[in-house]
Amino acid sequence: xxxxxxxxxxxxxxxxxxxxxxxxxxxxxxxxxxxxxxxxxxxxxxxxxxxxxxxxxxxxxxxxxxxxxxxxxxxxxxxxxxxxxxxxxxxxxxxxxxxxxxxxxxxxxxxxxxxxxxxxxxxxxxxxxxxxxxxxxxxxxxxxxxxxxxxxxxxxxxxxxxxxxxxxxxxxxxxxxxxxxxxxxxxxxxxxxxxxxxxxxxxxxxxxxxxxxxxxxxxxxxxxxxxxxxxxxxxxxxxxxxxxxxxxxxxxxxxxxxxxxxxxxxxxxxxxxxxxxxxxxxxxxxxxxxxxxxxxxxxxxxxxxxxxxxxxxxxxxxxxxxxxxxxxxxxxxxxxxxxxxxxxxxxxxxxxxxxxxxxxxxxxxxxxxxxxxxxxxxxxxxxxxxxxxxxxxxxxxxxxxxxxxxxxxxxxxxxxxxxxxxxxxxxxxxxxxxxxxxxxxxxxxxxxxxxxxxxxxxxxxxxxxxxxxxxxxxxxxxxxxxxxxxxxxxxxxxxxxxxxxxxxxxxxxxxxxxxxxxxxxxxxxxxxxxxxxxxxxxxxxxxxxxxxxxxxxxxxxxxxxxxxxxxxxxxxxxxxxxxxxxxxxxxxxxxxxxxxxxxxxxxxxxxxxxxxxxxxxxxxxxxxxxxxxxxxxxxxxxxxxxxxx
Numbered sequence: 204x205x206x207x208x209x210x211x212x213x214x215x216x217x218x219x220x221x222x223x224x225x226x227x228x229x230x231x232x233x234x235x236x237x238x239x240x241x242x243x244x245x246x247x248x249x250x251x252x253x254x255x256x257x258x259x260x261x262x263x264x265x266x267x268x269x270x271x272x273x274x275x276x277x278x279x280x281x282x283x284x285x286x287x288x289x290x291x292x293x294x295x296x297x298x299x300x301x302x303x304x305x306x307x308x309x310x311x312x313x314x315x316x317x318x319x320x321x322x323x324x325x326x327x328x329x330x331x332x333x334x335x336x337x338x339x340x341x342x343x344x345x346x347x348x349x350x351x352x353x354x355x356x357x358x359x360x361x362x363x364x365x366x367x368x369x370x371x372x373x374x375x376x377x378x379x380x381x382x383x384x385x386x387x388x389x390x391x392x393x394x395x396x397x398x399x400x401x402x403x404x405x406x407x408x409x410x411x412x413x414x415x416x417x418x419x420x421x422x423x424x425x426x427x428x429x430x431x432x433x434x435x436x437x438x439x440x441x442x443x444x445x446x447x448x449x450x451x452x453x454x455x456x457x458x459x460x461x462x463x464x465x466x467x468x469x470x471x472x473x474x475x476x477x478x479x480x481x482x483x484x485x486x487x488x489x490x491x492x493x494x495x496x497x498x499x500x501x502x503x504x505x506x507x508x509x510x511x512x513x514x515x516x517x518x519x520x521x522x523x524x525x526x527x528x529x530x531x532x533x534x535x536x537x538x539x540x541x542x543x544x545x546x547x548x549x550x551x552x553x554x555x556x557x558x559x560x561x562x563x564x565x566x567x568x569x570x571x572x573x574x575x576x577x578x579x580x581x582x583x584x585x586x587x588x589x590x591x592x593x594x595x596x597x598x599x600x601x602x603x604x605x606x607x608x609x610x611x612x613x614x615x616x617x618x619x620x621x622x623x624x625x626x627x628x629x630x631x632x633x634x635x636x637x638x639x640x641x642x643x644x645x646x647x648x649x650x651x652x653x654x655x656x657x658x659x660x661x662x663x664x665x666x667x668x669x670x671x672x673x674x675x676x677x678x679x680x681x682x683x684x685x686x687x688x689x690x691x692x693x694x695x696x697x698x699x700x701x702x703x704x705x706x707x708x709x710x711x712x713x714x715x716x717x718x719x720x721x722x723x724x725x726x727x728x729x730x731x732x733x734x735x736x737x738x739x740x741x742x743x744x745x746x747x748x749x750x751x752x753x754x755x756x757x758x759x760x761x762x763x764x765x766x767x768x769x770x771x772x773x774x775x776x777x778x779x780x781x782x783x784x785x786x787x788x789x790x791x792x793x794x795x796x797x798x799x800x801x802x803x804x805x806x807x808x809x810x811x812x813x814x815x816x817x818x819x820x821x822x823x824x825x826x827x828x829x830x831x832x833x834x835x836x837x838x839x840x841x842x843x844x845x846x847x848x
Contacts (some may be wrong), residue, residue, distance in 0.1 A: 237640060247362070248409055254386055255403030256351035258430025260393065261364060262439040263489075263712065267356050269365055269394075269499070271429070274352035275332050277322040279311060280344040292342055298335050299328065313370075314385065319619065321350065321385055353387065355499040361442050363493045363522035364435070364640070364710055367502040381801020390502070391520065393433055393711060395641050400714050400722065403430030431722055432715045436487035441480060444832045445490040449476045451841040452825040453494060456815040459843055460790060475813040477523035478829060480618045481693045483804045485727040486706025488638070490829075493523040525636075525643040527811060528686040529792045532776035532818065533598045533848050535627075537743065537796070540595055541699055542626045542674040543606050544739045549591075550605035553613075556591035562599035568608060573666070574673030578604055581777070581848035595747040596757045598775060598848040600680050607679035611672045624650045629733045630695040631705055632687055637730070638708040646691055649674060649684035658738030682779060693809040696796045700744060700804040703735040747772030748801045751827070760823035760844030764831055771830050773797030773808075775818035777848045790814045795822035806833050819847025 256271035277296065279674035284292060288701045289311070297304040300322070307322065328690045332347040339345065353368050368387040376382055386402075389395035456473040464470050479765065480489040497519045514520060521527070536729035542548065563585050566578045580586070587593075594602030607623070614620045629634065629771045633648025647653070651670035658665055664684075677683025690708055698705045707728040713723040751761040751768055754777045761768040776794030783789060793815030797808040808829050810822040828838035 214823045217330050223263055248411060250407060250409050252383070253406030253408065253427045254350050255405050255427035256429040257353055257368070257387070257434040258401040258403060260401075260435065261432060262435050262437055262442075264438065265434070266439050268361070268435070268439065269353065269355050271351040272354050272415050273349040275327040276348050276350045277332075277335060278346050278348050278350070279314075279322065281311060281314065281316065281320060283344040284487045288343055292345060295338065295342055296322070296335070299331055299338075301331075316450050333424040334524060335566045346511075353452055353503045355503075357439065358500070359496045359498050360439065360446065361437060361491065362392075362496045362499050363524070364392050364437060364488075365499055366390060366394035366396075366490055366641075367497075367499040368394055369502050369505070391642075392640060393435070394499075394524075396639055396713070397711065398435055400431040401433065403427070403717075405430040424532075428719045431717070433711050434713045434715065436482075436489065436709055436712045437491065438489050441829075441832060442492065444828055444838060445478050445480065446492040446494070446496075448825050448838070448841065449478055449492050449494040450478055450829050452810070452812055452815070452821060453542045455824070455841050455843055456793065456812055456821045459816060459820065460814075466627050468540055468788060469786060470790065471814050473790070473812065473814045475518065475523060475527070476811065476815065476825075477527055477824065478540050478808065478810045479524045479627055479689055479693055480829065480833065481690075481697055481708060481807045481809075482809055483697045483701045483798070484704075484706075486694070486697070486708045487712065487727075488708055488710045489806065489833075491522075491710065492630070493521070493527075496537075513733060520643070522640065523811065523813070524689045525638055525640055527688055527813065528644055528646055529794075529811065529813065530683065530685055530778040531681040531687045531692055532778040532792065532794055533600075533674050533681055534692055534776035534794045534818075535601050535685070535687075536595060536598065536679075537699060537747075538627050538630060538695065539603050539606055539623060539679045540591060540743060540746075541630075541735065541739065542623050543591060544742065545626070545736065546622055548606055548609050548613075548622075550602065559588040559590045559593070560602060560605060561600045562586040562589045562594065562597065566604050568672070568676070569603075570672045572673075573668050574671040574672045574676070578676065592746050592749070595746040595774070596755045598750075598847070603679045604676050607676045608672070610721040611675055615672070621650050623675070624648055626733070627695075629705070629731055630698050631697065632685070636688075636690050636694050636708050638690055639725075643690070644688060649678060649685060681776060685841075689809045689811045692794075692796055696798065696809070697807045698733070699735065700740060700747075700798055700807070702737060702740050703733045704729050705731040744772060744798070744801055744804070747774060750774055751797075751823075756819045756847035757823040757827075757844060760819060761827045763835065763839065764827065767831055767834050767836050768827070770800040770802065770834055771797060771827070772799070772801040773823070773826060775823055775847050777816070777818040790816050793818045793820070795823035795826040797826040799834055806830070808833070817844075817846040817848075820844045823847075 260269040261267050293304050293307045296307050310322045311320045335347050367390055369390045371382045371388050389398035395430050406425050408424040419843050453473055453476055453740050477493045479491040495517050497514050568576050586597055627648055633646055635643045635645045654665050654670040678685055707730050709725050713724045716722050749755050751757045751771050774796050778792035779788050780791040793812040794808045795818055798804045799806050808826050810826045815821045823844050824841055831838045
């Protein structure tokens with residue numbers, strides 16, 4: 204009986220609940236159905252993206268180089284504006300922001316029809332922002348937001364490594380349609396190379412809005428997440444020293460040119476130079492400078508056409524360390540040296556590289572083809588009897604030409620004809636080093652196959668006879684058709700002195716996310732391991748040391764360093780100048796490749812001065828000052844060395 208009473212009570216309760224539910228459904232569907240239907244028709248969900256702060260870039264010691272800060276920005280949604288309303292908005296904003304209406308109009312048109320425009324290329328004060336918000340009823344589609352702005356904290360320091368940002372171009376949008384046309388992307392340097400990591404994750408806010416665009420309610424939201432932080436391998440202190448030395452060496456080279464050149468001779472000025480420092484056992488770039496340079500901050504608000512054209516005309520955007528193609532001149536003799544020592548090649552009438560030959564004023568070759576027959580040594584005089592060690596120290600062309608002649612006589616027409624090119628290739632010439640920077644050039648490593656290809660594709664570059672013995676002679680001393688970049692030369696020297704490991708050069712050490720977690724850690728990346736006998740490495744290092752001491756081509760440039768020169772070594776190079784078709788004289792390219800400490804190499808330094816003249820007089824003093832900094836000394840004022848090849 205009691206159980207039946209409970210069932211009856213429960214049934215009454217359920218019946219009541221169903222009645223309430225039925226009444227509510229009737230009320231919603233019939234009594235207020237029309238109201239709810241109208242509300243549904245007149246409201247929608249709108250999604251607003253919030254730009255994420257771009258990730259930071261710091262140097263090897265964590266010193267900030269590029270970061271993001273909040274900037275007040277006027278935002279105009281052109282999609283909700285008629286032409287008449289937009290004219291009124293332009294007029295009002297012009298008065299509030301205290302700029303001409305043409306400036307406002309250009310900002311709107313840059314965004315495109317129906318798009319959201321960000322008016323940021325001006326200083327918007329808090330008072331201006333308050334006035335805009337206060338007058339929103341008269342400024343439809345207009346609001347003020349605090350958006351992240353890129354800030355470069357060290358001016359132009361390492362500009363070519365950092366790069367710069369800008370709004371996506373039409374080409375960028377074609378390659379990646381998912382890009383937001385209003386969000387900046389990296390255009391150069393690591394800003395471009397690691398753009399995906401730096402971008403961050405945009406925030407999203409979803410609103411319910413009515414037909415008039417009024418916000419009814421916020422549905423949900425997610426905060427933007429700042430992009431990852433790039434930790435560079437570059438030390439900003441060393442970088443600053445390198446860039447100052449580049450500015451000084453430009454002046455030094457031009458002053459020497461002004462002293463020597465007749466006033467009426469048409470000669471190109473010295474305006475471009477580059478230097479880089481690489482760790483021998485990892486490939487990490489410690490410093491990389493290129494002159495002339497630019498200010499990355501100038502691109503944050505949008506650079507003017509005239510300024511951009513001026514920088515382009517000066518080739519300021521070219522990173523000469525990875526794009527500057529020049530014949531390496533006598534710095535390439537280290538490759539010929541390694542080839543001779545490893546492959547048992549020596550001059551005619553000798554049985555080893557330890558025997559001497561006369562480093563005479565000229566060499567007469569016995570070619571039967573159309574090669575040049577008489578070759579002048581850079582000294583224009585006999586420099587005594589020399590073996591390979593003396594020849595490296597004194598940069599004797601005669602000796603290295605004799606090595607090339609031995610290859611030609613012994614291997615012409617066989618698979619070993621390219622034995623010198625094979626060593627050069629495995630050391631990194633004629634191919635990109637794969638450094639983590641955009642727009643690296645590959646250079647040219649000439650051989651018979653390339654000349655045959657050019658005869659078909661670029662006949663103006665080669666003679667009808669194709670590859671000749673004289674071309675190999677030029678290659679042996681780093682002249683002729685060979686073109687290299689400074690980073691290729693640095694990679695090759697690092698390989699030769701570390702015993703035979705080619706490392707991929709790196710400017711980024713690691714990537715860390717907003718939570719401090721390592722996203723990617725770039726350890727040393729070996730690419731190839733050409734075997735170089737330890738005794739050959741020791742011999743090369745000893746001879747590089749002799750280059751900077753008494754009797755060497757760089758001795759004058761390395762004097763007065765308080766004994767630090769005893770820990771240094773290197774090789775000079777002077778690529779031949781020429782007179783172009785318009786009668787304009789191009790001076791030689793000055794090179795120096797250096798190593799320190801010579802007893803246990805840690806750093807390789809390469810300096811290249813375009814239109815600089817002598818490697819011994821110009822590039823070597825600059826490299827000596829950089830090496831001094833690396834060894835803990837204080838670089839002295841830059842003073843010219845002595846003219847040497």
